[in-house]
Amino acid sequence: MLDLLEVPLKDSCIQYRRLDGTMSIAAREKAIKDFNMLPEVTVMIMSLKAASLGLNLVVACHVLLLDLWWNPTTEDQAIDRAHRIGQTHPVTVSRLMVRDTVEDRILALQEKKREMVASAFGEDESGNRQTRLTVEDLNYLFNV
Structure with a gap:
């Protein structure tokens, strides 16, 4: 799914970062740092399992779930990456199915x-x- 999402993002010249289980720790840390620190990076695409780990993405205010997981707590944890202490904006969560x-x-x-x-x-x-x-x-x- 992430590969499919990258095509229109690249075509639209939207600055984004990707986070998934195939990346090295250094590459993951760079993607997270870029998303949190660079204002031109407006989109972060992540696999659900990678997004459910202890990340702090309070710069995000929209969460779009594309791959559902049978265990709802996995999705809840992914949503909570944006819904953390320090979040100053309302967080909108949408699910595409x-x-x-x-x-x-x-x-x-x-x-x-x-x-x-x-x-x-x-x-x-x-x-x-x-x-x-x-x-x-x-x-x-x-x-x-």
């Missing part, structure tokens, strides 16, 4: 995982306090 594709099903799986976590921590889907698991919850959890 195609309906009735595997991405659509991944999104449904993410929602199911979020609901399970909320339930385990004592909240139902509407955010109300829940003090115990229901029979439906147990049946779902144990595949009965």
Whole structure:
């Protein structure tokens, strides 16, 4: 996906940096430094897993997710690279996906995982306090 994104960026003469798992540590550090320090570098394209690691990208104010991950916390961590202490602008997060594709099903799986976590921590889907698991919850959890 990153290779595809680079084509229109290059064609448009938009200054960008890339960050992915194939890069050396020095190349990663340079890409991050350039994005954070050079005002002409306005776009950072990253693989989701590379973006979920401990980065500080508070100069970013738009996050566009193109590759969904089955575990929603991986995406949350990637979004949090821009949503950190020191961020002075609102952060807009958008997700590009195609309906009735595997991405659509991944999104449904993410929602199911979020609901399970909320339930385990004592909240139902509407955010109300829940003090115990229901029979439906147990049946779902144990595949009965």
